[in-house]
Every structure is written in structure tokens, then in C-alpha cells.
Amino acid sequence: AQSVAQPEDQVNVAEGNPLTVKCTYSVSGNPYLFWYVQYPNRGLQFLLKYITGDNLVKGSYGFEAEFNKSQTSFHLKKPSALVSDSALYFCAVRDMDVAGNQFYFGTGTSLTVIP
Amino acid sequence: GAVVSQHPSRVICKSGTSVKIECRSLDFQATTMFWYRQFPKKSLMLMATSNEGSKATYEQGVEKDKFLINHASLTLSTLTVTSAHPEDSSFYICSARGLAGVQETQYFGPGTRLLVL
Numbered sequence: 001a002q003s004v005a006q007p008e009d010q011v012n013v014a015e016g017n018p019l020t021v022k023c024t025y026s027v028s029g030n031p032y033l034f035w036y037v038q039y040p041n042r043g044l045q046f047l048l049k050y051i052t053g054d055n056l057v058k059g060s061y062g063f064e065a066e067f068n069k070s071q072t073s074f075h076l077k078k079p080s081a082l083v084s085d086s087a088l089y090f091c092a093v094r095d096m097d098v099a100g101n102q103f104y105f106g107t108g109t110s111l112t113v114i115p
Numbered sequence: 116g117a118v119v120s121q122h123p124s125r126v127i128c129k130s131g132t133s134v135k136i137e138c139r140s141l142d143f144q145a146t147t148m149f150w151y152r153q154f155p156k157k158s159l160m161l162m163a164t165s166n167e168g169s170k171a172t173y174e175q176g177v178e179k180d181k182f183l184i185n186h187a188s189l190t191l192s193t194l195t196v197t198s199a200h201p202e203d204s205s206f207y208i209c210s211a212r213g214l215a216g217v218q219e220t221q222y223f224g225p226g227t228r229l230l231v232l
Contacts, residue, residue, distance in 0.1 A: 036223070043121075043208055043225035044159075090158065100164060100172075102149060103210070103221075107158040 002027045002095045006106035013081045014114050021076040021089050021109045023065075029097025033074040035065055038088045038108075047089075050074060061085070081113045118142060119211045121224040128199055129232055136194045136227045138209030143220065145211035148192035150184060153206040153226075165192055189213070199231040 003026045013019045025031060032051050036044040048059025050067040058064045065076045074091060091106040118141040128134050138148060147166050151159040163179075165171035165186035173179045181203075183195040192211075196203050206228050212221040 041206075041226075041228060044223040046222075102161060102164060103159075104161075105159045 002104045004091050004093050004106035006109045008109050010110050012112045016080050019078050019081040023074045023091030025093045027095040029095045032094040034092040035076050036090045083113045083115050086113045119222045119224040121227050125228045127230045134196045138192045140190050140211040143213045143215040144189035145213040147212040148186050149210040150194050151208045201231045204231045
């Protein structure tokens, strides 16, 4: 079965400090991994994805994520947080070896960047 | 780039009425549409998957007679919440998957906020 875990409901970080939002996944086959951001009453905005190749993926707005196969993790990072980064972040996985290979989402992590 | 739209963005209705939400893929043909429901401060729950011209496949626990999904064309899917009740109030998000050029792609719509009074 496919699943995604985001162990932290809430992450607080001071503006200018580095931020990390954690994600671990479980799939039986070949994972595609994604990060999305959601602002209040808005849909999902794509940040970045890992399909294959370099384990470090760079995405929108200065975000990056590192795919770690041995730890089955795909943590989202940014070197210097902005107040405007405050939002809800979702990690998602698609198991490409499963028919349908739909998205499975984590429970989300609310990021607050403190001025 | 490819875009997925939803209409309406927000709807308020009386209990017992039916509400239709449209999801359109604007720049590509969506062979598969997904419908998600999101509760406040919660994750997205997949409700159903529909392939163009076929009946939708519903996830366990989702009432197919309650949430009617139609995917009659490659650019349009509709979700109808029949006889809506306050507990159906939620944020509904669609996602469209298809080919943009030669590459498979999938995009999420902006969501529809449903409030049932």
C-alpha cells in the first residue's frame, strides 16, 4: 500500500533561517514524489517533483528537496525562509508500478515564518 | 502552460439541494480526472477516479449515489453533490491527467468551497 507521512503538523521558523518540512513515504514500487503548497482557500500549487536522476531537486520559490531512498524520505528545504512562505505544505507520492498510480497525500504541515 | 479550472469557486446552498461542480482542462486533453475532498486543516482525500467515457471508480467509503461524477469529454468532468447536507460542506479539488504534447502531465484545479446551510 502507498502512504505518505508528514510527522509535523506545525513548523515555526524565524524569517531568514533555514527551514525543513519532513516527509517519508511508503510504496511497493517505483515512487514519483511531489511537494505542493496551499494558501488559504486556494488550490494546490506545484513546488517540485522527483522522478529520477539527481537526488537533490530544485523547485519554485527557492525550495529544494532531497530524495533519500534508504530512508524513504523526501524532505523539503529552503536556505532562508520568507514570511510569504507561510502556508500549508503537502508531500505526495505516486507509485508508478501500480495501476492508476494516483496521488497519495500526506496530512500536511502548516509552516509559519515569524518576522 | 496547462491549466485546470473549476467552477464555481465558491457555492452556498440550502440543505437538500444538489450542487454541480465543473472541472475543465484548458490546454490539454484529460484522459483521467480525479476528485478530492479536503476537510479544514486536513489532507486531500481521493474520492473517485474517472476515465473519459467510463464510469467513475469510487474510493472505499465514498457514496457513488451521493457524489455523481460525469466525465463525458476529454476536457470536462463534473461532480454533483446530490441532496447536499451540512456535513458535505468542504473544499473539493479536481485534478486532470493527460498528455501535454508528448509528456504525461497532471494538474490540480483551484478548488471549490461548498457550504451547505
